[in-house]
Amino acid sequence: MNNKDINQLKIIIVNQSPVLDDISEVKADTSLIEDAGIDSLSFIVLAIEIEKYFNIDIKMESELFEGDVKLSDLVLAVEKNMKK
Known part of the structure:
Protein backbone atom coordinates (compact mmCIF):
# COMPACT_ATOMS: atom_id res chain seq x y z
CA MET A 1 0.00 0.00 0.00
CA ASN A 2 1.41 3.36 -0.98
CA ASN A 3 1.51 6.58 1.06
CA LYS A 4 -1.46 8.04 -0.81
CA ASP A 5 -3.63 5.08 0.19
CA ILE A 6 -2.44 5.20 3.80
CA ASN A 7 -3.18 8.92 3.92
CA GLN A 8 -6.67 8.21 2.57
CA LEU A 9 -7.22 5.72 5.40
CA LYS A 10 -6.10 8.41 7.84
CA ILE A 11 -8.54 10.91 6.30
CA ILE A 12 -11.39 8.41 6.63
CA ILE A 13 -10.45 7.81 10.28
CA VAL A 14 -10.28 11.55 11.07
CA ASN A 15 -13.63 12.13 9.35
CA GLN A 16 -15.29 9.54 11.63
CA SER A 17 -13.42 10.52 14.79
CA PRO A 18 -14.98 12.91 17.29
CA VAL A 19 -11.56 13.66 18.84
CA LEU A 20 -8.98 13.73 16.02
CA ASP A 21 -8.61 16.85 13.89
CA ASP A 22 -5.73 16.08 11.54
CA ILE A 23 -4.21 13.06 9.80
CA SER A 24 -0.88 13.82 11.50
CA GLU A 25 -2.50 12.57 14.71
CA VAL A 26 -3.09 9.11 13.20
CA LYS A 27 -0.12 6.75 13.60
CA ALA A 28 0.25 3.03 12.83
CA ASP A 29 -0.58 2.15 16.43
CA THR A 30 -3.50 4.58 16.77
CA SER A 31 -6.45 2.75 18.30
CA LEU A 32 -9.71 3.51 16.55
CA ILE A 33 -11.65 3.01 19.77
CA GLU A 34 -9.32 4.32 22.47
CA ASP A 35 -7.44 7.06 20.62
CA ALA A 36 -9.84 8.09 17.86
CA GLY A 37 -13.04 7.60 19.88
CA LEU A 74 -6.74 -1.54 8.59
CA VAL A 75 -3.75 -1.42 6.25
CA LEU A 76 -3.32 -5.21 6.46
CA ALA A 77 -7.03 -5.85 5.95
CA VAL A 78 -7.22 -3.58 2.92
CA GLU A 79 -4.11 -5.14 1.39
CA LYS A 80 -5.53 -8.62 2.00
CA ASN A 81 -8.87 -7.71 0.37
CA MET A 82 -7.21 -5.98 -2.59
CA LYS A 83 -5.43 -9.23 -3.50
CA LYS A 84 -8.72 -11.11 -3.91
Whole structure:
Protein backbone atom coordinates (compact mmCIF):
# COMPACT_ATOMS: atom_id res chain seq x y z
CA MET A 1 0.00 0.00 0.00
CA ASN A 2 1.41 3.36 -0.98
CA ASN A 3 1.51 6.58 1.06
CA LYS A 4 -1.46 8.04 -0.81
CA ASP A 5 -3.63 5.08 0.19
CA ILE A 6 -2.44 5.20 3.80
CA ASN A 7 -3.18 8.92 3.92
CA GLN A 8 -6.67 8.21 2.57
CA LEU A 9 -7.22 5.72 5.40
CA LYS A 10 -6.10 8.41 7.84
CA ILE A 11 -8.54 10.91 6.30
CA ILE A 12 -11.39 8.41 6.63
CA ILE A 13 -10.45 7.81 10.28
CA VAL A 14 -10.28 11.55 11.07
CA ASN A 15 -13.63 12.13 9.35
CA GLN A 16 -15.29 9.54 11.63
CA SER A 17 -13.42 10.52 14.79
CA PRO A 18 -14.98 12.91 17.29
CA VAL A 19 -11.56 13.66 18.84
CA LEU A 20 -8.98 13.73 16.02
CA ASP A 21 -8.61 16.85 13.89
CA ASP A 22 -5.73 16.08 11.54
CA ILE A 23 -4.21 13.06 9.80
CA SER A 24 -0.88 13.82 11.50
CA GLU A 25 -2.50 12.57 14.71
CA VAL A 26 -3.09 9.11 13.20
CA LYS A 27 -0.12 6.75 13.60
CA ALA A 28 0.25 3.03 12.83
CA ASP A 29 -0.58 2.15 16.43
CA THR A 30 -3.50 4.58 16.77
CA SER A 31 -6.45 2.75 18.30
CA LEU A 32 -9.71 3.51 16.55
CA ILE A 33 -11.65 3.01 19.77
CA GLU A 34 -9.32 4.32 22.47
CA ASP A 35 -7.44 7.06 20.62
CA ALA A 36 -9.84 8.09 17.86
CA GLY A 37 -13.04 7.60 19.88
CA ILE A 38 -14.79 5.77 17.05
CA ASP A 39 -17.96 4.01 18.21
CA SER A 40 -19.64 1.02 16.58
CA LEU A 41 -21.86 3.08 14.25
CA SER A 42 -18.95 5.26 13.14
CA PHE A 43 -16.89 2.13 12.58
CA ILE A 44 -19.50 0.76 10.18
CA VAL A 45 -19.50 4.06 8.27
CA LEU A 46 -15.69 3.95 8.26
CA ALA A 47 -15.76 0.41 6.81
CA ILE A 48 -18.20 1.51 4.10
CA GLU A 49 -15.99 4.46 3.17
CA ILE A 50 -12.96 2.16 2.96
CA GLU A 51 -14.91 -0.26 0.77
CA LYS A 52 -15.92 2.56 -1.58
CA TYR A 53 -12.48 4.11 -1.87
CA PHE A 54 -10.57 0.86 -2.36
CA ASN A 55 -13.35 -0.96 -4.25
CA ILE A 56 -13.20 -3.93 -1.88
CA ASP A 57 -15.65 -5.88 0.24
CA ILE A 58 -15.02 -6.09 3.99
CA LYS A 59 -17.01 -8.91 5.53
CA MET A 60 -18.83 -8.15 8.77
CA GLU A 61 -17.27 -11.35 10.15
CA SER A 62 -13.82 -9.88 9.50
CA GLU A 63 -11.24 -9.67 12.26
CA LEU A 64 -11.63 -5.90 11.92
CA PHE A 65 -14.86 -6.12 13.88
CA GLU A 66 -13.22 -7.87 16.82
CA GLY A 67 -11.43 -6.02 19.59
CA ASP A 68 -9.39 -2.88 19.34
CA VAL A 69 -8.45 -2.02 15.76
CA LYS A 70 -5.44 0.08 14.86
CA LEU A 71 -4.44 1.81 11.63
CA SER A 72 -1.91 -0.96 11.00
CA ASP A 73 -4.76 -3.51 11.18
CA LEU A 74 -6.74 -1.54 8.59
CA VAL A 75 -3.75 -1.42 6.25
CA LEU A 76 -3.32 -5.21 6.46
CA ALA A 77 -7.03 -5.85 5.95
CA VAL A 78 -7.22 -3.58 2.92
CA GLU A 79 -4.11 -5.14 1.39
CA LYS A 80 -5.53 -8.62 2.00
CA ASN A 81 -8.87 -7.71 0.37
CA MET A 82 -7.21 -5.98 -2.59
CA LYS A 83 -5.43 -9.23 -3.50
CA LYS A 84 -8.72 -11.11 -3.91
